Amino acid sequence: MRDSLHIPEEDLIQYALGTLKDTQLSTLTAHISLCNACRDELALIMVDLAAYATVQPQSEVPAGARDRLMSRLTSGSTATSKFVKMRNKSRIYIMSKSFQHWLDTPMPLRILSGALAAALVFMVYDDLAHIHQIRQLQPELNRIESETAQLQELRNFLQGNHAQQVSMHEKPSLIKAPEGHVLYSATSGKLVFTASNMPAPPQGKAYELWVLPVKGSPVPAGMFTPDLQGSAAVIFPQIPVNLEASGFGVTVEDAAGSPVPTSAIVLSGQ
Ligand SMILES: [Zn+2]
Numbered sequence: 001m002r003d004s005l006h007i008p009e010e011d012l013i014q015y016a017l018g019t020l021k022d023t024q025l026s027t028l029t030a031h032i033s034l035c036n037a038c039r040d041e042l043a044l045i046m047v048d049l050a051a052y053a054t055v056q057p058q059s060e061v062p063a064g065a066r067d068r069l070m071s072r073l074t075s076g077s078t079a080t081s082k083f084v085k086m087r088n089k090s091r092i093y094i095m096s097k098s099f100q101h102w103l104d105t106p107m108p109l110r111i112l113s114g115a116l117a118a119a120l121v122f123m124v125y126d127d128l129a130h131i132h133q134i135r136q137l138q139p140e141l142n143r144i145e146s147e148t149a150q151l152q153e154l155r156n157f158l159q160g161n162h163a164q165q166v167s168m169h170e171k172p173s174l175i176k177a178p179e180g181h182v183l184y185s186a187t188s189g190k191l192v193f194t195a196s197n198m199p200a201p202p203q204g205k206a207y208e209l210w211v212l213p214v215k216g217s218p219v220p221a222g223m224f225t226p227d228l229q230g231s232a233a234v235i236f237p238q239i240p241v242n243l244e245a246s247g248f249g250v251t252v253e254d255a256a257g258s259p260v261p262t263s264a265i266v267l268s269g270q
Contacts, residue, residue, distance in 0.1 A: 005036045007031055101263045167196060178230070180267045182248045184211070189241035191221055193234040195250070195267070197228035206255040207266070209234050212247040219243060223257050246270065 007015070007028055014020050015028050032038050167179050180195040194211055201207055206225045210218035222237035250267035 006035065008042070012038065014043050016042060024046065063125045072172060074138055100234065176230075178267060180248070180250060180269065184245060184246050184248070186242055189239045190236055191234070191239055192236070193222070193224075193248075195224070195226065195230075195232045198232055199230065201225065201252050204255055205252050206257075207232070208253040208257060208261070209237070209252065210249045210261060211239060211243060211245045212249055212268075214244045214246045218249065218261055220257065221248075223253070223255070225255075237247050 002104055011020070011024070011028060015025070015032075017046050032042060055134060066236065085189075167181070176197040178195065178197045178199065180193060183192045184190070191211070198207065204224045208223050210219040211221050212218050219239065220237075221239055222234035224232040226232040248268040249261070249265040251263045252262045252264060
């Protein structure tokens with residue numbers, strides 16, 4: 001009766017060992033995430049596995065020693081759940097059988113260390129339901145991680161000292177005048193600004209970028225100091241969303257930044 005309601009011990013051990021097939025794995029994960037009894041038992045199995053993995057000698061264990069170790073581990077563990085106590089006997093048998101089978105396979109150590117790592121994760125979270133959530137979150141985490149990496153790459157590239165910045169014109173002129181380029185989305189509040197041929201600002205000063213709104217006073221959009229080649233970039237400064245811009249401007253301000261422009265605009269565009 002119990003076995004039809006709950007996951008059989010053998011399957012829980014397989015689950016803990018990570019030797020289940022994908023279809024079984026998702027079915028069991030779904031059950032474990034909802035069932036306290038199976039979750040508790042799995043937690044105890046994982047802890048026992050981890051303990052066993054850490055003390056398991058690599059050389060051949062004398063006959064009987066493994067069984068003695070297993071009983072010691074099981075009797076020493078605080079099996080609070082009645083459900084677990086009732087099944088301790090069969091657990092010892094199945095676990096030692098599984099271990100013997102395992103130790104004959106080419107990579108028992110890899111699996112054992114995997115079980116140890118998993119047990120540590122479980123002990124940290126103290127809630128096996130999380131493993132289900134973690135599995136579901138993994139693709140999302142991977143996506144965020146890769147997007148963050150890409151953004152960081154873009155950031156490094158735009159701010160890099162060795163990036164070559166070329167402005168293209170219909171008729172290229174020999175005089176390189178200071179120039180700024182803005183890419184701005186009011187709906188997302190995202191802005192990317194790049195500048196070229198900017199002279200170095202006076203000592204203690206820096207350039208400040210402004211969004212000139214349709215209504216109201218200029219909104220600060222980041223400080224920048226050009227590199228030796230006169231190139232600079234401001235990437236994703238803090239700007240309120242839905243700020244309709246009528247234009248953009250650059251002034252020279254104190255290096256710490258200023259809440260309002262205090263000098264003449266050196267670059268502007270609409
Ligand atoms: Zn259950």
